[in-house]
Amino acid sequence: MAPIQVPAAMAFYDDADDLMYVTEKARVEKGYKDLDAYTPYPVHGLEDALGLKMSWVSTVARMGLVAGWGLGFLFQSWTSAIDWPVNIGGKPFVSWPAWIPITFETGVLLAGFCNLLALFVACGLYPRPKTVIVSKRVTNDRFTLVVPIRENQTEAEVVAFLREHKALKIKIIDGIDKERQRVIFRAPMEEEPVTA
Amino acid sequence: MHEPRVSHIDDPGPLKAPAALQIGCLVLAVIGLLVFLVSAFTGTEESRQSAWAGYYVSVLYFFFLAMGAAVFLSFQYVTSAKWYVVLKRLPEAIASFSWKGGGFLVLLSILGISYLYTQWSTVNPASYYPYENTAKAVWLSPGIHVIKVIIYIVALMVATFFLIRASQDTNGDSATLRLKRMKAAIPFLAVFAFAFSLFAWDAIMSVEPKWFSTMFGVYCFSGALLSALALMMLISFWLQARTGGHVRKRHMYDLGTYVMAFATFMMYIGFSQFMLIWYANIPDETFWYMKRYEGGWGLWLVLLPVLKWVIPFFLLMPPPMRTNLVAQVIVCISILFGQLVDIYLLIMPAYYPEFVVPSLVHILTFLGVMGLFGWSTLSSLAARPLLPVGDPDLLSSVNGDYLHA
Numbered sequence: 001m002a003p004i005q006v007p008a009a010m011a012f013y014d015d016a017d018d019l020m021y022v023t024e025k026a027r028v029e030k031g032y033k034d035l036d037a038y039t040p041y042p043v044h045g046l047e048d049a050l051g052l053k054m055s056w057v058s059t060v061a062r063m064g065l066v067a068g069w070g071l072g073f074l075f076q077s078w079t080s081a082i083d084w085p086v087n088i089g090g091k092p093f094v095s096w097p098a099w100i101p102i103t104f105e106t107g108v109l110l111a112g113f114c115n116l117l118a119l120f121v122a123c124g125l126y127p128r129p130k131t132v133i134v135s136k137r138v139t140n141d142r143f144t145l146v147v148p149i150r151e152n153q154t155e156a157e158v159v160a161f162l163r164e165h166k167a168l169k170i171k172i173i174d175g176i177d178k179e180r181q182r183v184i185f186r187a188p189m190e191e192e193p194v195t196a
Numbered sequence: 197m198h199e200p201r202v203s204h205i206d207d208p209g210p211l212k213a214p215a216a217l218q219i220g221c222l223v224l225a226v227i228g229l230l231v232f233l234v235s236a237f238t239g240t241e242e243s244r245q246s247a248w249a250g251y252y253v254s255v256l257y258f259f260f261l262a263m264g265a266a267v268f269l270s271f272q273y274v275t276s277a278k279w280y281v282v283l284k285r286l287p288e289a290i291a292s293f294s295w296k297g298g299g300f301l302v303l304l305s306i307l308g309i310s311y312l313y314t315q316w317s318t319v320n321p322a323s324y325y326p327y328e329n330t331a332k333a334v335w336l337s338p339g340i341h342v343i344k345v346i347i348y349i350v351a352l353m354v355a356t357f358f359l360i361r362a363s364q365d366t367n368g369d370s371a372t373l374r375l376k377r378m379k380a381a382i383p384f385l386a387v388f389a390f391a392f393s394l395f396a397w398d399a400i401m402s403v404e405p406k407w408f409s410t411m412f413g414v415y416c417f418s419g420a421l422l423s424a425l426a427l428m429m430l431i432s433f434w435l436q437a438r439t440g441g442h443v444r445k446r447h448m449y450d451l452g453t454y455v456m457a458f459a460t461f462m463m464y465i466g467f468s469q470f471m472l473i474w475y476a477n478i479p480d481e482t483f484w485y486m487k488r489y490e491g492g493w494g495l496w497l498v499l500l501p502v503l504k505w506v507i508p509f510f511l512l513m514p515p516p517m518r519t520n521l522v523a524q525v526i527v528c529i530s531i532l533f534g535q536l537v538d539i540y541l542l543i544m545p546a547y548y549p550e551f552v553v554p555s556l557v558h559i560l561t562f563l564g565v566m567g568l569f570g571w572s573t574l575s576s577l578a579a580r581p582l583l584p585v586g587d588p589d590l591l592s593s594v595n596g597d598y599l600h601a
Contacts, residue, residue, distance in 0.1 A: 044596065044599040054515075089477055091477075097471050097474050097475070098474075100471065101471075
């Protein structure tokens with residue numbers, strides 16, 4: 001999830017299927033690029049609808065796995081055969097079956113660390129990042145599609161497309177701070193947000 | 197692409213296999229079993245011994261497939277899963293073999309006690325293993341063995357029968373059916389856990405009565421489940437083409453992931469059993485592996501983890517490969533062949549210190565049991581619609597509602 005691109009139009013829906021449908025239309029029919037979506041829970045198939053490619057995080061994790069295997073195995077070989085060889089039960093110094101569990105564990109450990117660090121880098125999660133709160137209900141029951149408005153498009157054109165596809169609410173975000181968001185459309189039937 | 201929701205599923209009809217195919221399976225079964233019976237009850241001692249050993253390998257192979265499919269089905273009911281509903285005719289059909297022949301064939305092996313359990317001192321007084329007057333000698337004596345095996349196999353057959361009956365039942369709404377299936381699946385799992393493990397210890401591990409491994413029951417279970425998953429994966433490609441796109445890519449993906457996961461589980465169990473014995477290096481335990489390593493058996497013992505884990509794991513590692521026909525055919529055939537090698541290695545080295553190539557009688561027996569297995573699977577698929585159209589959870593499975601619930 002890269003930082004949000006501005007300016008952008010955001011359309012709010014209350015159903016994952018609606019979001020999936022409009023996302024696919026926006027990408028395939030209108031050719032909008034760099035789409036993003038915010039949902040309260042992982043929606044299966046949305047990554048295909050958004051046209052996202054496989055992220056590079058798993059490649060880093062896989063490299064970590066192989067490195068962990070290799071380092072774990074070599075470390076055990078080094079301690080048992082070179083640094084302090086001890087004859088245990090007449091077995092060879094490099095008796096590899098005994099090292100499989102630890103090799104496996106070091107592989108998992110390094111893969112896990114690499115995965116986590118790569119995720120932080122990929123998502124831009126560093127201390128005090130600049131974030132945009134698109135709507136508080138996104139963590140509860142709203143599904144949001146974000147369409148960046150690029151040079152060759154006008155705001156009116158994107159908003160018209162989103163209105164045509166039954167958005168409940170459309171917001172325009174001009175900048176990366178809260179003051180530069182404006183709601184430009186709200187569907188008449190939408191209920192007021194439930195406040196506790 | 198976003199898959200359209202469906203609100204109605206047409207009945208694709210049952211399997212329309214030509215009757216000739218089913219009859220051919222039965223003919224194969226009759227020929228194979230006749231060849232086995234003739235060579236098991238006439239001829240020299242050596243040929244009888246060889247016939248019984250080959251029979252036991254074949255019967256266990258297909259009985260394990262049926263039990264693995266039944267366990268897969270009961271998992272889904274116990275967890276109230278919905279994803280698998282489009283695929284559920286496959287485990288039902290495969291599991292039906294356990295009472296449509298498979299269980300009876302295992303029971304028939306009782307007649308071969310004196311050939312299968314040659315090392316029991318109660319069967320062969322000249323046996324080198326001196327455990328006379330111990331509790332083990334009583335436990336491993338023909339009279340008690342017969343009673344035990346009958347209890348285990350009948351329990352497994354009955355539990356599977358009720359599981360499949362509940363699975364094919366479509367009277368009632370979702371909640372009623374879920375309760376009915378829970379009531380069949382939970383007792384099934386309890387019965388299976390005891391009966392299958394005890395069967396593995398008493399009837400398979402005890403072909404070498406001197407050897408013991410507490411991992412053996414779960415080792416057999418993991419092989420059974422893995423081979424059943426591989427067979428289901430293979431048939432599901434056909435089902436996908438046959439039922440007009442209701443078996444979606446994500447069903448195939450989930451089943452493919454199951455294959456990969458349980459290949460790893462199999463390897464984990466097998467390695468756990470091997471490594472502790474190798475590490476402790478106690479002659480009472482290591483001889484079992486040495487017997488399977490020396491005398492020409494070693495190549496197959498080393499090939500086993502390659503067939504059952506290395507090929508499946510690394511080939512299915514990239515996600516797109518799990519729905520890829522070619523990759524899955526390679527993986528599943530490798531697993532199914534590996535399972536055969538596995539059972540061959542469990543049974544055969546107990547009688548033959550030197551590697552034996554399967555004889556013609558072995559191959560015909562195997563084909564005979566396969567014929568019976570094929571008949572029971574085909575007849576089960578031909579008896580009801582290929583998609584469980586009356587099942588209240590079918591639409592949820594096809595539309596993927598379970599993903600958002």
